[in-house]
Amino acid sequence: MKNKVKELREQQGLTQAQLGEKVGVSRQAINAIEKNKFDPSIWLAYDLALFFNMSIEELFDFKESERK
């Protein structure tokens, strides 16, 4: 699903691994979400949105994304 994770992460000067640590998942999980390999669980979506201080719907673009 399309999302703003990569831009926001880079704005904060974080690596994928660092962001993974912050939200409690592996760097591969962050990579997969940034590269649209799989959709996050609802809890990971929540944790990322919380970290970036926005809503899940703002961080993840449901309307412009294809359902997998």
Next chain:
Amino acid sequence: MKNKVKELREQQGLTQAQLGEKVGVSRQAINAIEKNKFDPSIWLAYDLALFFNMSIEELFDFKESERK
């Protein structure tokens, strides 16, 4: 995870099966979410929030719920 699905569904006069049809899952999936047996996928959370015309964060109470 705690949520408002049951109240909102009943307010609309729908059965679990009918709500399941509307959002494209089985009635057991709706039941499981209402009874807090498992957490929805991010897409199901989105579809339910859309159906009830609110945000995911309004429909699902992350802050008061235990992570499973």
Next chain:
DNA sequence: TTTATATGTAAGGTTTACTTTACACAAAAT
């Protein structure tokens, strides 16, 4: 009293979101 409807739950199966380990590669630092 019988039948239909709504809910709850369980079993067994599939899919996918994760994990760890591992390797390749590019760019930056030493």
Next chain:
DNA sequence: ATTTTGTGTAAAGTAAACCTTACATATAAA
């Protein structure tokens, strides 16, 4: 020139979100 860092990806495994089928029970309708 060599080493470190960040990213991308793959394989194998686990956990959980679904699915279908099935059965039990309670209430409502006939």
